[in-house]
Amino acid sequence: MRILFLSYWGLNDGLTTSTVFPHLRLLQERADVTAIRLVTIERGPDAQAELTFQPGFAADKITFEPLRSRPGRNVILNKIEDFTRFPQELIRQAEAFKPDFILARGAPAGALAYLVWQKTRLPFYVESFEPHADYMLESGVWRRYDPRYLFQRYWEKRQKQLALGLMPVAENYRRQLITEGVPAGRIVTVPCSVDAQAFAFDAASHTRVRQQLGFAGSDTVGIYVGKFGSIYYDAEAFDVFKAAADHFGAGFRLIILTPDPIADVQRKLAAVGLQPGQVFITKAPHGEVPGYLSAADFAFATIKPAPCRLYCSAIKIGEYWASGLPVLVPPGVGDDSAIIEAESGGAVFDLDRPGSVAAALARLDAIMQVPDYRARIHELALRHRSLSRAREAYAALLPAENVATV
Template identity: 75%
Template sequence: MRILFLGYWGLHDGLTTSTVFPHLRILQQRPDVAAVRLVTIERGTDAQAELVFAPGFAADKISFKPLRSRPGRNVILNKIEDFTRFPQELINQVAEFKPDFILARGAPAGALAYLVWKKTKTPFYVESFEPHADYMLESGVWRRYDPRYLFQRHWEQKQKQLARGLMPVAENYRDQLIAEGVPATQIITVPCSVSLSAFAPDPARRSQVRQQLGFAVDALVGIYVGKFGDIYYDEEAFDLFKAAAAHFGPRFRLIVLTPDPAAEVRAKLAAVGLGDNHSFVTKAPHAEVPAYLAAADFAFAPIRPAACRRFCSPIKVGEYWASGLPVLLTAGVGDDSDIIEREGGGAIFTLVQPESVPAAIQRIAAIVEQPNYRQLIIGLAARHRSIQRAEQAYENFFGGLLPA
């Protein structure tokens, strides 16, 4: 079979590296897959750059052809163009590549796949299917009468009706989709997968990174990976860091890996008493994240609460677990909050109940005192975030689709 794999991020985006590439490798290994074309959406400087597809893929099986935004246009115009110019470019790619179906990563990519279906009737599947329109609305990024919200919400309804298969990232959303009338046979939950081998704790890397950062052997190190604002807490996250520092005392250190401006983040950390002697801030490529996680003892996931958060699967939580780190997580996030309360692997807090914050930090402190806590938490990643979940879903959806 021939598959057009449609992502919604650039080739060098961390989400492409962490969520798209592992699934391309699964498809590459399938004997019934003759060819896969990866399509990304390139913006900014990468839109004009000569892009070199990552090594590790068989050139005779995986090809690459990006969609490129026009230069010198603002973000809103670029987003509008995503759904005006890009569908026709994808239709041209379908005519040239002749895929048996489109596999879209995420609901915005699924919207493009639907628009191609309208013209060509090319079947499509959507993995990492989430209520993206509601995410953006509840995060305050879009307004209820914003055309982007109205169109995306409409296109998500069409995906539910017309996709050959949906792969939500949380059982909570699978249940919701079934309640909305989507046939259960067309839905398989595939949480955001992580590589257990890539993120496995490494004592040598732990020691090396701590030495580089000037952290003592007995330092108690927390880590946060990601942006501030939008679906994540901003000022509240720094208050959370401050509360952890107050609990753990002088030996507490913090690592922040973020694409946000480092100077701004450092200033906010200094304002809560975590200056350069007690914290480290950098923007790290995804390949370097496991080493920093190895240097940590626990992790933060301060995700802003909203009704639709029950349907998400933050990749960072899976990576934290695969590194053996307990997670300080907001209540009501995907299946992960329920997993933590049921099986361990961290502690849950909610700012609506301020007393839950010190209680959650105390829970983290108790976990990191256990001698074997890392291996127990890695077990959570193996059960709930293994790449085998995606392999199984592909086999169920594609296994009998075409002869090998």
């Protein structure tokens, strides 16, 4: 079996490291997979940079070839041009590599796979399949008549009709797809997987990182990983951070791991009255994130609620759980908000309900008073975010005999 694995993110993007690489390792372990071509989409500085594929993969099985976006153009025109040029480049790669199918990571990558299918009839599967167009619309990033929204929505419809298999990240979306007429046999839910062992709590890291940051062992430390704005709360997130500081008092400390400009984050912290000494901000490589999580006591997942958010799976929540951190999260975030409420994996707050944040913080505080709470919450990652879910989906949807009949 020869697989062209298409990621919509760049090689050095944290999402590639956290979600694509683990799946590549699963695929290379299969005896019936003889070759994999990883294709990433490079934008910004990496679009012109020399890229080196991360070691640790079987060089005789996995090769790498990026698609490079052209720099210095209007973002809308650039994206449209990508979706006219990239399919042709993928067709050329397919002619040289001769894959049995494309395995696309995410609905935007699935759109490119569909456009290749349109010209070549090369079969394709889409993992991490979500209603991306509606995400962007409901988050206010795209408008209803934005060409990006209109095209992506149509391409998602075609993926539902033509993909040999879809792997949504939430059981909520699997059920929705079935109601839309997608055959249940073509759908397997695969939440964003995490390496629970790699992110497990480490007592030595807990002490070391706190000492490096100047945090006391008795401090209550919250952590946030990710961006602000778009599908995430922006100013509202900082209000929640301040509420946590008020609840936990003088011993509250905050770690923020973000690619956003540090000066912007500092300005927003100052606006809500959080002092520089209370907060550490950095952009951390993915490999350093587990250490920072071990130093924390709980985590924030300030994802902006929207109707289609029920269909998402935030990788950060799985990583938080793997470290044993209870999570403060809004309602309606994938399957996770319901799991958090049912299995005490944190606390749910609703900014539309007065007093909700305070009540959620009190619940979170109670969870952290229970001995060995981290070990219990770590089990949530094992149950709900294990890589075995992806392995089972590949076994169900990608067997060689399916390819032979295409």
